[in-house]
Amino acid sequence: MALDFLRDVGQEAVNPLVNLWNSVVFILPGILAAIIILVIGYIIALIVSHGIKHIVRVSRLDNWMIKKGLHNAIGGLTLSNVTGKLVKWWIFILFLVPAANVIKLGGLSSILGEFAIWFPNLIIAVIVILFGLVLAHIFAAAAGNAKKLKGIKWVSTLVYVATIVVFASISLRQIGVDVAFPETIILVILCGVMIAFAIGFGLGLRPHAEDIIKNWRRKHR
Numbered sequence: 226m227a228l229d230f231l232r233d234v235g236q237e238a239v240n241p242l243v244n245l246w247n248s249v250v251f252i253l254p255g256i257l258a259a260i261i262i263l264v265i266g267y268i269i270a271l272i273v274s275h276g277i278k279h280i281v282r283v284s285r286l287d288n289w290m291i292k293k294g295l296h297n298a299i300g301g302l303t304l305s306n307v308t309g310k311l312v313k314w315w316i317f318i319l320f321l322v323p324a325a326n327v328i329k330l331g332g333l334s335s336i337l338g339e340f341a342i343w344f345p346n347l348i349i350a351v352i353v354i355l356f357g358l359v360l361a362h363i364f365a366a367a368a369g370n371a372k373k374l375k376g377i378k379w380v381s382t383l384v385y386v387a388t389i390v391v392f393a394s395i396s397l398r399q400i401g402v403d404v405a406f407p408e409t410i411i412l413v414i415l416c417g418v419m420i421a422f423a424i425g426f427g428l429g430l431r432p433h434a435e436d437i438i439k440n441w442r443r444k445h446r
Contacts, residue, residue: 259324266320274313281305290359307355311348318344343400350396357392361385 281287287303322337365385 255328258327262320262324262327263317266317266324269320270313270316273316274309277312278305278309281308304355307351311351315341315344315348346400350399353399354392354396357389357396360392361388364388 282305287305290304318337318341322341325337361384365382365388
């Protein structure tokens with residue numbers, strides 16, 4: 226009886242270890258295959274990313290942005306680096322799906338597949354917001370060039386904020402975020418501020434307008 230009891234206890238203690246070993250042996254080929262797929266995917270992603278960076282650099286967009294000071298609008302980043310990294314991680318995510326399938330992670334495979342389909346929307350959204358930041362910088366700089374006019378700094382700031390709001394709204398819609406309500410509120414506020422400023426700005430320019438009219442009348446008498 227005692228020997229049978231000890232044998233049963235020993236068997237119960239060994240069974241979990243045997244099951245664990247069998248599980249490892251069963252999934253080990255899948256894990257190795259998944260690692261190989263991910264390594265291949267990462268190498269391909271690096272090659273494509275390098276090619277994208279090279280194309281953008283050859284187009285001299287980076288040099289043009291640096292020369293115009295526009296790279297400061299996107300945090301000192303270069304267009305080639307941003308596009309290269311986005312493309313690299315998108316390609317790598319595409320390889321995560323077959324890697325998860327090899328390990329037989331059904332639910333995770335579905336999630337990764339949906340994420341891989343959605344990720345291009347994120348890339349487009351990032352490109353749109355970066356373009357918006359650059360455009361806002363250009364518009365604000367153009368408005369700020371009229372230094373002689375009073376209140377022009379406010380005009381420059383309003384133009385900058387309005388441009389960013391528009392492009393941020395487009396970016397959020399691209400990734401599936403509903404911004405209809407906050408967008409309406411922000412636009413109403415911006416319109417109110419711009420109308421108030423336009424009235425104040427017009428009143429501030431009234432003396433200059435009177436001088437222009439007087440000069441015109443003198444010349445055409």
